[in-house]
Amino acid sequence: MRLMKRRWSVIVLGAAIALTGCGGGEADKVSGTGDVETEIGGIKIDTQTEREQSGQGPDGQEKTALTLGACETPWELTRAVEAYNAGSGKYCVKIVDYTQEYPDYDTAQERLKLDLATSKGPDLIWAGDLIVDELGYAGVLADLNVYLTPESREKYITNILDCAQTGDALYEMAATFELGFIAGDSGKLGAENGWTVADMLEIFRANDKDADALGGVGIYTAQELTLHAIGDFVDWNAGTADFCNQEFYDILEFCRDESGWVKVTRESMAAGTHLAARSGISDITDIQYMNWLFGNDWVVKGWPCNRGTGVKVSFSNSFAISSGSRCPEGAWDFLEYYMTLDWLEEYTALYPDIPPKTYASIHGLPLNRLAFEEMLEWSTVQQYYEDTGEPLPLYFGEGSIPDFYANSEEDVERIREIVALADGKSMPVLSFVSQIIGEEISGYKEGVLSAEQTAAKIQNRVQLYLDEQK
Numbered sequence: 001m002r003l004m005k006r007r008w009s010v011i012v013l014g015a016a017i018a019l020t021g022c023g024g025g026e027a028d029k030v031s032g033t034g035d036v037e038t039e040i041g042g043i044k045i046d047t048q049t050e051r052e053q054s055g056q057g058p059d060g061q062e063k064t065a066l067t068l069g070a071c072e073t074p075w076e077l078t079r080a081v082e083a084y085n086a087g088s089g090k091y092c093v094k095i096v097d098y099t100q101e102y103p104d105y106d107t108a109q110e111r112l113k114l115d116l117a118t119s120k121g122p123d124l125i126w127a128g129d130l131i132v133d134e135l136g137y138a139g140v141l142a143d144l145n146v147y148l149t150p151e152s153r154e155k156y157i158t159n160i161l162d163c164a165q166t167g168d169a170l171y172e173m174a175a176t177f178e179l180g181f182i183a184g185d186s187g188k189l190g191a192e193n194g195w196t197v198a199d200m201l202e203i204f205r206a207n208d209k210d211a212d213a214l215g216g217v218g219i220y221t222a223q224e225l226t227l228h229a230i231g232d233f234v235d236w237n238a239g240t241a242d243f244c245n246q247e248f249y250d251i252l253e254f255c256r257d258e259s260g261w262v263k264v265t266r267e268s269m270a271a272g273t274h275l276a277a278r279s280g281i282s283d284i285t286d287i288q289y290m291n292w293l294f295g296n297d298w299v300v301k302g303w304p305c306n307r308g309t310g311v312k313v314s315f316s317n318s319f320a321i322s323s324g325s326r327c328p329e330g331a332w333d334f335l336e337y338y339m340t341l342d343w344l345e346e347y348t349a350l351y352p353d354i355p356p357k358t359y360a361s362i363h364g365l366p367l368n369r370l371a372f373e374e375m376l377e378w379s380t381v382q383q384y385y386e387d388t389g390e391p392l393p394l395y396f397g398e399g400s401i402p403d404f405y406a407n408s409e410e411d412v413e414r415i416r417e418i419v420a421l422a423d424g425k426s427m428p429v430l431s432f433v434s435q436i437i438g439e440e441i442s443g444y445k446e447g448v449l450s451a452e453q454t455a456a457k458i459q460n461r462v463q464l465y466l467d468e469q470k
Helices: 047-054 075-087 105-117 132-137 158-163 197-206 221-228 246-255 266-271 286-294 328-340 343-350 369-379 409-421 432-445 451-468
Strands: 037-040 043-046 064-070 091-097 124-126 176-185 276-281 298-300 312-314 319-321
Touching: 064 075, 064 105, 064 328, 075 091, 075 328, 075 343, 091 328, 124 328, 132 319, 158 312, 158 409, 176 286, 176 409, 197 246, 221 246, 221 432, 246 432, 246 451, 266 286, 276 286, 276 409, 286 298, 286 409, 319 328, 328 343, 328 369, 369 409, 432 451
Parallel strands: 064 091, 064 124
Antiparallel strands: 037 043, 124 319, 176 276, 176 298, 176 312
């Protein structure tokens, strides 16, 4: 992939602040002499406190200090860092939460991006809702492929790891992932996985249906269809956009008259009101929900695209390593530790009074292959209330949706099959390209422009964005 440098003119937050952590050309050591106060992004760090918390490794050597940047630190990150620091003999991680110094969330994010752009930021970041692809194109994140050997890649579900790539680079890794796709009755949609836009339109028209028959709450259907097939319209390696084609015109026309969002139900699917539904797996019991919603004979069609199955992967709360990190090997060591999810148990061991955490507390499916299989196995073991002996649901139903209990072996095998189908990454709704598409589609739906004019405006704006990063 060509390394592209983003223009950071939109960030006007003043001069950069000196980096500490693994700083100054040589990684800082957590030592026992003197009281030193340092800064990252204007945030003061008391290294005396850090020394008291970290101590030395089992061999008596001082630990190397690492900094981890975040905005609004989630509970799991705090727990993972505490467990890692307690067990690591080489490194000590300090969380630098930018929202503690900058109360306005947007300002905190911009300051973090500025620090990364000027190589004065933390060693690694908890991305949150930052768009990792855009930061990677800007050249401020390291390509994590350099840390992965063929053997170490096998620690992870490899096709999902491949989906995390941005072109030829791997800028992010997340402990868990979610899958997104379109699904429905195989008797109506066909039993094959994968379809193109033309295939989808043919099936919907044959059943006298339009975009309203694609159930599920979300953004504009045309925007969503485009984002899930963004590789059909944008060549990231070449830096070119192509929205002025019949496929995109058809997407716009298909969605022109959609009347709004009506939540898909078991009844609406059975009655044919909804021909298919936006669906996915973000929880271990979602497979049981889809069995209940669609009936036993349902198929994963995927999002329509020209290549592949259309089963898309999304990652939330990814980690990335700064290209300016002065301790990248330590950053990678922590990242690999987090990916194992071992901190779920190790943190509980540090604080016995805290209720133990299990896979029930994890949102999504683990990328680590061992943790993934452990989660599937865990989901098949029925739990019971201690006081009554009654079965404990894995999912507590709401309204007409029933409770779901332990998965069957057939359920977990279906999950494995769907995971194996995944072959692409969804573009985040908050990304700049996504916002361009959404803005122009909004104008199209108001009837101001034709499909051709709308496509031309999107192409011009996206191409300008790509050109600015060359």
